[in-house]
Amino acid sequence: MTVSANTAISSTSGARIVIVDDDPGVRELLTEFLVENGFGAEAVANGAALRDRLERRECDLIVLDIMMPGEDGLSILRSLMHDADGPGIIMLSAISSEIDRIVALEMGADDYVLKPSTPREIMARIRSVLRRRAGTAARGGAISVGHAAPAPTDCFAFAGWTFDSRRRKLTAPGGAIVAVTETEYRMLAIFLRDPQVVHSRENLADLTGRDNPHCNDRTIDVHVSRLRRKLSVNGGDEIIRTVRNRGYLFLPRVEARVA
Known part of the structure; x- marks a missing residue:
C-alpha cells in the first residue's frame, strides 16, 4: 500500500485530503467546505475504504475520526505509522480526556481536534500541519526550526x-x-x-x-x-x-x- 506524501506541497491549496468518518453528515460538510477552499478533498466511511483509496492514489493528509464502529481510528493510525514517509494525520474525537490525546500523539498523530469543531478550525489545523510538512520537503528533508535546524547537507x-x-x-x-x-x-x-x-x-x-x-x-x-x-x-x-x-x-x- 502506498501512502507516500513525499512530493513537496508548494501551497496548502490543492493539497489532497482524505476524511475518514462514519458520520455521513460530517463527511459531506467537511469535504464540501475544503473543496470550496481549494483543497482536493474526498471522504470515506471506514478503514477498509481508506486503504482502497490509498492503493489507488497518494494523499497529503488524513483527517481520521477515532470513534468508529468496527476498526477504530487508533487501529487505523497504528497501521499507517509503518510508513515513515506517509501522510500527515489529524485525529478527530468527541473524547476530551488527556490520556486519549496523549495516546494518539504517542502513536504518531500530527494533531488532535475535539468534536464538535467547525470546518474552519479543522481547515486551519490542516494548513498548519501541511506547512510544517512542506517546509521539510522543500528543504530536501531538513526541518525548519530556526537556528536549531541542521543544514540541508x-x-x-x-x-x-x-x-x-x-x-x-x-x-x-x-x-x-x-x-x-x-x-x-x-x-x-x-x-x-x-x-x-x-x-x-x-x-x-x-x-x-x-x-x-x-x-x-x-x-x-x-x-x-x-x-x-x-x-x-x-x-x-x-x-x-x-x-x-x-x-x-x-x-x-x-x-x-x-x-
Whole structure:
C-alpha cells in the first residue's frame, strides 16, 4: 500500500485530503467546505475504504475520526505509522480526556481536534500541519526550526546512530532504519544542533510546535518520551536525560558530517 506524501506541497491549496468518518453528515460538510477552499478533498466511511483509496492514489493528509464502529481510528493510525514517509494525520474525537490525546500523539498523530469543531478550525489545523510538512520537503528533508535546524547537507553521528537530514533518515547502530514523526524529527534536529545543552520545554515547544496552539509542556514530554524510546531500541546508553525543573539534555557527543 502506498501512502507516500513525499512530493513537496508548494501551497496548502490543492493539497489532497482524505476524511475518514462514519458520520455521513460530517463527511459531506467537511469535504464540501475544503473543496470550496481549494483543497482536493474526498471522504470515506471506514478503514477498509481508506486503504482502497490509498492503493489507488497518494494523499497529503488524513483527517481520521477515532470513534468508529468496527476498526477504530487508533487501529487505523497504528497501521499507517509503518510508513515513515506517509501522510500527515489529524485525529478527530468527541473524547476530551488527556490520556486519549496523549495516546494518539504517542502513536504518531500530527494533531488532535475535539468534536464538535467547525470546518474552519479543522481547515486551519490542516494548513498548519501541511506547512510544517512542506517546509521539510522543500528543504530536501531538513526541518525548519530556526537556528536549531541542521543544514540541508548535514549528516550527524552519535552513539552509533546516524541521522541524514537530507533524506530524513535515522539509522540505528545495527543498520535498521527507525521511522520518526514530523515532531520527533524537528526535536532530534534541535538536540543534534546543540548537544550537551539543557533545552527547556518552552524552547522545544517554540521550535517544534510554533504552528500548533496546543503544543505545551505536556505534549513536549510525550514527544520526548517517544523519541527516547526509539533511541533506546537497542538497550544502549542513555541518550536523552530529564533535568528536573529545567528540561532535557542530549548526552552523546555529536559528530557533524557532510552527507
